[in-house]
Amino acid sequence: MSSRSDPDTAQDAAAFAARLQDDHARRRQGRQILRTAAWKAAHPRGRVVLFGPAVFENPYQTLLYSAFGGRVVPASPQRAPLYRRLGLADVYHLHWDEFHLAPEPGPGSDGARPDYCAPLAAFRARGGRLVWTVHNAEAHSGMTPERAALFEAGRAFLGREADLIHVHSAQARELICERYGADPARVALLPHPAYTGWYSAPAPGANVPAARFLAFGAFRENKGLDLILEGARRAAQQTDLGGLHIAGRGAERATEIAPGISAEGVALQLSPGFVPDTAIAGLFSAAEFCVFGFSSILTSGSLMLALTFGTVPIVPDLPAMRAVLPAPFRPLFFAPGDAADLARVMAAAAAMPGEQRAALRAEALGLAQTLHPRTVSARLEAAIAAL
Structure with missing residues (x-):
């Protein structure tokens, strides 16, 4: 055949x-x-x-x-x-x-x-x-x-x-x-x-929570939810983050890990539990950056989702990430497990000029096309x- x-x-x-x-x-x-x-x-x-x-x-x-x-x-x-x-x-x-x-x-x-x-x-x-x-x-x-x-x-x-x-x-x-x-x-x-062809774009005017940063996945031990929250808390001390949306199984633990984070300048939105396919496009399309807190990883479907929708990834500097993401994304790498370095990258992303964000979005979409x-x-x- x-x-x-x-x-x-x-x-x-x-x-x-x-x-x-x-x-x-x-x-x-x-x-x-x-x-x-x-x-x-x-x-x-x-x-x-x-x-x-x-x-x-x-x-x-x-x-x-x-x-x-x-x-x-x-x-x-x-x-x-x-x-x-x-x-x-x-x-x-x-x-x-x-x-x-x-x-x-x-x-x-x-x-x-x-x-x-x-x-x-x-x-x-x-x-x-x-x-x-x-x-x-x-x-x-x-x-x-x-x-x-x-x-x-x-x-x-x-x-x-x-x-x-x-x-x-x-x-x-x-x-x-x-x-x-x-x-x-x-x-x-x-x-x-990449997930090209599976998800439809959200309908115009869809009620999608808007946040500059998205963290998505099943937040198990190696997914670094505590790291993401601490990085966001520290970044919010440096600049206006524009919101952090945490979606997926284990997202509800965010309020246990960082109970006072909203009072420290992080506009936190939570979508705990299984995220249905019908909500995926809206989640990623509403965010400019997707933050990953892996401590170890061989491959990431969530990273492919981010690229598919042009949501720019912020990732730890791990071999599997370097193998996928080329040079234009390297300024958004941070030292694995280092909340201070993640905060530095998130603050820089929040302050990034619109033209630079648009260029990175185009890079993400282009990379998804090669995949x-x-x-x-x-x-x-x-x-x-x-x-």
């Missing part, structure tokens, strides 16, 4: 966006194995890629497969051998391996590996190919020692057995090769795609086709 990514024949932006929505909706339907069998009967030479876990609340997977010319089907690892036995699937693509941490069952197992290992090994034994995307250095949330051991055992299996390991940064490639012994020849470095999902997807499809 031919790719859908050729820029000379690609449909216009509206058609691309509509196709994304259609693909997303189709993959949410039931009876996938019957639908796949019917498709395979009509396209006997077409490639079927299974993927899991399917996370439909996040459009990342829909964007990542947007240029694939075959069929992409959500399936658990446990279903992969059946698809292979029936001749329906060629590739299994595993995402977010920390979501698959039940001990391996069965009388022949000591429970030391996750239960995805055996079915994926069986899938490969029948000639299937295994692809693994590395999203995180560690699991997102704290683990018991037992689950941490399963996580490490699963990654050792994937580092050894995956035919293609997809990483978003050189730092991730180094980690996987050094920690899990993966062969560098099997590692493909392809950037996280168009269709481009990244075509490169991934080519890497899989070469297996």
Whole structure:
């Protein structure tokens, strides 16, 4: 099957966006194995890629497969051998391996590996190919020692057995090769795609809270909510910040971390909890800068959201950030974990002339275009086709 990514024949932006929505909706339907069998009967030479876990609340997977010319089907690892036995699937693509941490069952197992290992090994034994995307250095949330051991055992299996390991940064490639012994020849470095085509611009006059600075995401331990608040507090002592909007899971902790911050000159707005897709465009379009407080990171979907909407990122000076953001953004880097340096950057951003802000916005939008999902997807499809 031919790719859908050729820029000379690609449909216009509206058609691309509509196709994304259609693909997303189709993959949410039931009876996938019957639908796949019917498709395979009509396209006997077409490639079927299974993927899991399917996370439909996040459009990342829909964007990542947007240029694939075959069929992409959500399936658990446990279903992969059946698809292979029936001749329906060629590739299994595993995402977010920390979501698959039940001990391996069965009388022949000591429970030391996750239960995805055996079915994926069986899938490969029948000639299937295994692809693994590395999203995180560690699991997102704290683990018991037992689950941490399963996580490490699963990654050792994937580092050894995956035919293609997809990483978003050189730092991730180094980690996987050094920690899990993966062969560098099997590692493909392809950037996280921008979210172009998924979100519509907010309607004119939409009631969107206006704040110069946005902090967005799920504020876990490594996301630095306390750092962002302290940086904003110190910056407000130097200049008028123009407001800080914190949105996402964990945002409610802001009033616990910095209970008196509003009295210190920071106009704080909070949107705690899950942020629905319908609110994303409004949040980012209303802000001029997006502040990130990572202590460590391999890749950031929130950074890609900021670039997609032209919201200029303020980030810690980490290798993964340098790999994505070119020279025009470097004045907005700050020393990781340093609230005083973050305050310096935020104060400078707040005082930045309009022409300079507009130029940085254009840089962000241009960078997002180079990370168009269709481009990244075509490169991934080519890497899989070469297996």
